[in-house]
Amino acid sequence: MPARRFSKDIIETVSIDCLIFGFRNSELDILLIKHGEGISKGRWALPGGWIRFNESIDDAATRLLTSLTGVSNVFLEQLRAFAEVDRYPGKRVITIAYFALINADNYSLSAGFTASDARWFKLHEIPRLPYDHNKILKTGFQYLQHKVRHEPIGFNLLPKKFTLHQILKLYEAILETELDKPNFRRKLLKMNLLVPCDEKQRDVSHRAANFYRFDKKIYKQLKESGFTFQL
Amino acid sequence: MPARRFSKDIIETVSIDCLIFGFRNSELDILLIKHGEGISKGRWALPGGWIRFNESIDDAATRLLTSLTGVSNVFLEQLRAFAEVDRYPGKRVITIAYFALINADNYSLSAGFTASDARWFKLHEIPRLPYDHNKILKTGFQYLQHKVRHEPIGFNLLPKKFTLHQILKLYEAILETELDKPNFRRKLLKMNLLVPCDEKQRDVSHRAANFYRFDKKIYKQLKESGFTFQL
């Protein structure tokens, strides 16, 4: 009989759940995994797990994200705790939700991983999820909508080099509105956060767009001198 | 021998800590309480406590805030969880920090309560606090600085009726800058969030300022029609 390790290693009252956003084909995606065991076996849900005694919650979130999806080095920050009394069946479990943005370069998470157990879902095609995961998702999406307007975090959803068209489509998808192309360009470029790359689009059947990259250092400098990102 | 109720009623791995902001005399205050028992006896710290099995964390925060300070019906929302492995001596405790804004009408919290054990501290005169409370404080203050610019929550720190001068001073205290009075007035009034009261200042040795109040309903309407608060 195997030793019952769990109750020694982990904090059984607190879990982590990751809300992982991706962006492809001008649509926002959410990564879900199929539960292999436990109460909600066979159902799609947010990737998550337990916190170990010897790791912080940030470390736990990073570890879980990597072990469940294969990606690392992505934008990851805490959303908040969810703790309705009856959110988890049978026992009292508080979960701390994390918020991750995955860029297109990291999109092929299934490579090497159990592809059938982790899948991107379009934001508006998310099924009914167990526990309070739909609530977490809703909260996280509203947070994204707000945050993307006040901080330059949207770039985390794009490849390192991207076109202005891609950002426009990203913002349209997140904010669920149409935006004026020339005006959006002008405003974004005037911030001087984007550095033009010496490279253009290829294999497109029209004028090739220039690539840009977001420069963290420049943003840090601007912020220190009083600049606030605003779209 | 009294029954050892605690370990049955509460979740011993998760606590609540409240970061309570107040505003008086043009200065930001933080409410601290003196610990009466436990590891950090006699030291000033953020008000907090344990979560009961049969209450949500929002309920726990509300209960603790009221029982420790006597105030109720104040702006209270979750900040986030803090969970460094060694933040609490001896055992692993995750805390969920809450963020409260108390208006001047509720300032006399000591009335009826143990005045010597709860006290307002000026933000820049906070002593060294136990656990990671200074870190929570720093995070919460940065959050306030950000949030107050993008959402009309500052009014929660003022009395129901206030003058434009009071808001100006409030913003100057939070953002730690000087602001141009006429321009600030103009911008704020143009939003149409403030309703002039039919009442003026009294007993001031200069021209009396008009009182205004913040109207939640108007804000809700404006927000639904696309308006975003921005200062």
Place this chain on the structure above:
DNA sequence: TTACAAATAGTCAATTTGACCATAAATTAT
């Protein structure tokens, strides 16, 4: 070589901002 598609550039009136100056209304000092 022309049609097209999307990128990029430019226009212009209306609005908003930032830096001010001016006046109004209250009290206190003379």
Place this chain on the structure above:
DNA sequence: ATAATTTATGGTCAAATTGACTATTTGTAA
């Protein structure tokens, strides 16, 4: 009473930004 003082409130004006457009460029595809 009148003047001085203090803060509230009202205005001005050039500069910058926005929103709604039109125009031009640059690349494939017919």
